Amino acid sequence: MYGDLGSKLVLEAKRAQQLNRSSGAEQLPMFQDELIRNIIKEVGQLSKSAEYLTAQQEETGFQDKVARCQYFVTLLCIERNKRCLLAYQKLRSDALDTFTWNRNGIDPISSLNAAHQGSANLSHHEQEYLKEYAQLVTDMKSGDYTDIDLSGSLTPPSDVFIDVRVLKDAGEIQTEYGVFNLIKDSQFFVRQADVERLIQQGYLQKL
């Protein structure tokens, strides 16, 4: 009956939620294009029948219980479908927001390309949304709060200096204390604040 497709979509959302929680990495499964189109088609049918019911009521002129019940059921089905669609989309956009904050400093779209097999998992609108949200975050950081790196690590700093190991070549980087040449498998004793960003991006590993 109506609403079953919505449940299927929400089950899909639940699976994505669990995937996110268990692996920790920001991963979004494929956007359920087909399923969503079917749900929207169903809503279209429902609204057509709702219109039909209203027209019929105006014709016969009296509002009896039967017509009201039919109308109610139709509306409730539409509402249910709406809730399923919105919950699915909300989950995905929440994941995208987290992604933007965690991977900041790098262009989110390109880092998404690196993390997945391309941003093909996102719908066209989601890509647009991701881009605009990243812009918002950048605007906020370059506004009144330039002194603080808002997208920086949330773990409180415990040491000023740390040992790091280079996981992949990053070339030369400039720090307050001079230039490091980051060659794979070399080890450095550096100021934590200098390399935080590189740890986030996965070039360095904290020891």
Added chain:
Amino acid sequence: MSYYDIDDILADASKFPCRFNYDIPGLGYLEGNAGKEIRKNAKVELPLWLARILAIVGGDAGLNDEDALPFVELMQPEMFSPKVLNAIKSGPVTLDVHSINSHFYALAIKWATLFNDRDLIEVLNYMLLERCQEINNHASSVQLENVGRGGSQGTFMLTLDEFEKVLYKDSHESCKDTKKWVIRK
């Protein structure tokens, strides 16, 4: 239980047995045969999101007493039958809640709210308290070798419902993180 809560939406999709109080043409698809009418006193399994509203709204209360009946009448589902409630009372810890319904708590709360069912709430309170102690035992027994890997999988874990799983996962995470922090000190 927000509007966007995935578990709440899934719980709302569980079917409950209902009886129609009126003849209503055109609603046959609820029963599985589209295009037909639905008969008075027909028993239909409706999802909660539909049944909840239809059990409240109905005829005009003003006309006469007969017409004040709501569209459908919710009937006692299997999961809240005396059999299940007795099983809960006798031993909440050994009860396989997941096999009764994977959203047992959420549905029980909805049901009790709908009917103002004090007895059900009392049973639930007792059940939650008893099972929480067991959940806490499982969640706080973090083996050091297993930190990093997944939690222990006992038979008790398989009987948890969705709400309890969240409870377990959260408390397990918090115990694990605390332990990790203490060791690395």
